[in-house]
Amino acid sequence: MTEATLQTDSDLPASFDPDRAALPEGMSPVETAHKWGLRLRMGGLWLPLLVGALVIDNFLLENAPFRGALSGIVAVLAIAAVIVGPQRIWRRLGYALGEKSLRIVRGWLFHVDTVVPFVRVQHIDVARGPVDKLVGTASLIVHTAGTHNSVVTLPGLAPERAKELRDTIRAQIKTDWQ
Missing domain, CATH: 1.10.287 (Helix Hairpins)
Structure with a gap:
């Protein structure tokens, strides 16, 4: 029978953030x-x-x-x-930008892991509503080909980061078409 050990704060890595522990590695x-x-x-x-x-x-x-x-x-x-x-x-909301796709993980009751391949992207928007402007965030909206889940939204980004992600995905799409 193995003995269970309790982890203390000193056992955790220095970069451990309990608020973000729910996100998968690399997000x-x-x-x-x-x-x-x-x-x-x-x-x-x-x-x-x-x-x-x-x-x-x-x-x-x-x-x-x-x-x-x-x-x-x-x-x-x-x-x-x-x-x-x-x-x-x-x-439980995070994202990862890969070479060929954008991955968005969300959900505390129902876990949703969405991967958007860049070859499926039709166009990209950066949106800021009144509440987003008030708190200083923006949403990246990715429109894809197809009908089911054809609009993928990543809320809660800094406006500069949302524009940076949009431009990175746009640049990748241009290289895929050439």
Whole structure:
């Protein structure tokens, strides 16, 4: 029977980052600011639910003995979702740029590992919405040939890095056509 050993902080390599331990070896992480963009979006999704719960509590459950319970439950769920969800999503989002393909790994509930061969790329966009501009991130959008999963998005990149990836893929596509 083997004896289990516990790893202490001194046993871990100096480059070990527990926040990024969920990424496969060789994957580059997205920007930390992407977490805050996810939190803003998640808060925007939960806010109407919280307002709806408050309206129900104050108008429909006006005389109920458990008045306010619905709002409390929704508020606790919203806070948990805004704090925990984006952290988990961010930790498991990474990419690797190879010589002939782009690999994107994502997912904390369902793991998705997407490989986009450059020969399939039709065109590439760099997009920045209002939340992305606020937190300083951008998304690389790769359009490929075919119908299933023909648009692959890599969110959470620094705008300069997104443009750099776009230009690198574009240069590779040009050499493949010549």
